[in-house]
Amino acid sequence: GAVVSQHPSRVICKSGTSVKIECRSLDFQATTMFWYRQFPKKSLMLMATSNEGSKATYEQGVEKDKFLINHASLTLSTLTVTSAHPEDSSFYICSAGRDSLSSEIRFEQYFGPGTRLTVT
Amino acid sequence: GQNIDQPTEMTATEGAIVQINCTYQTSGFNGLFWYQQHAGEAPTFLSYNVLDGLEEKGRFSSFLSRSKGYSYLLLKELQMKDSASYLCAVLDSNYQLIWGAGTKLIIKP
Numbered sequence: 001g002a003v004v005s006q007h008p009s010r011v012i013c014k015s016g017t018s019v020k021i022e023c024r025s026l027d028f029q030a031t032t033m034f035w036y037r038q039f040p041k042k043s044l045m046l047m048a049t050s051n052e053g054s055k056a057t058y059e060q061g062v063e064k065d066k067f068l069i070n071h072a073s074l075t076l077s078t079l080t081v082t083s084a085h086p087e088d089s090s091f092y093i094c095s096a097g098r099d100s101l102s103s104e105i106r107f108e109q110y111f112g113p114g115t116r117l118t119v120t
Numbered sequence: 121g122q123n124i125d126q127p128t129e130m131t132a133t134e135g136a137i138v139q140i141n142c143t144y145q146t147s148g149f150n151g152l153f154w155y156q157q158h159a160g161e162a163p164t165f166l167s168y169n170v171l172d173g174l175e176e177k178g179r180f181s182s183f184l185s186r187s188k189g190y191s192y193l194l195l196k197e198l199q200m201k202d203s204a205s206y207l208c209a210v211l212d213s214n215y216q217l218i219w220g221a222g223t224k225l226i227i228k229p
């Protein structure tokens with residue numbers, strides 16, 4: 001399968017600072033990248049979907065100015081949590097998608113390992 | 121609205137078989153995925169069904185009935201390492217993944 005990396009894997013920051021999380025598809029070009037947030041014992045919550053070179057599409061309730069997403073190339077997307085607060089502490093997961101090379105599957109999605117953000 | 125339902129938690133015994141059900145109501149359907157997620161880790165892909173029927177992959181099998189909006193994940197010969205959350209997700213008409221809340225599977229010796 002394809003490989004998606006995320007950096008950093010863990011970050012602790014002080015309240016009011018900004019944190020940038022990178023998501024890279026290492027061996028394929030991702031037409032679409034997704035950013036998820038996951039609370040303890042909860043399922044994934046889609047925050048936004050981004051296509052290379054265009055603005056991200058945010059889900060309802062997700063603040064665009066707080067969670068800045070940049071998808072500058074087909075292999076890199078970044079999520080910046082601006083002016084972080086303790087309630088932003090969470091597990092952030094990105095995934096990279098592409099149209100499948102298989103005739104049986106139309107769309108493939110590969111997950112990064114996640115970033116644990118703790119805001120103190 | 122779009123909805124994915126699966127049980128919150130299930131318990132099974134090592135060596136046994138367990139079936140995790142998932143029902144869905146979505147705007148369009150382009151396939152159903154099952155993912156496994158261990159605590160503190162990202163989900164890993166288990167299976168994909170887009171046609172009705174059973175797909176078998178080793179100890180894991182996944183079944184789909186599109187007319188009933190129903191799928192299940194069958195795990196055989198359970199091992200302790202199978203203790204995890206199992207997420208059901210449907211790819212809708214916009215190729216967006218709609219996620220269930222996940223089923224926490226607890227394996228007892």
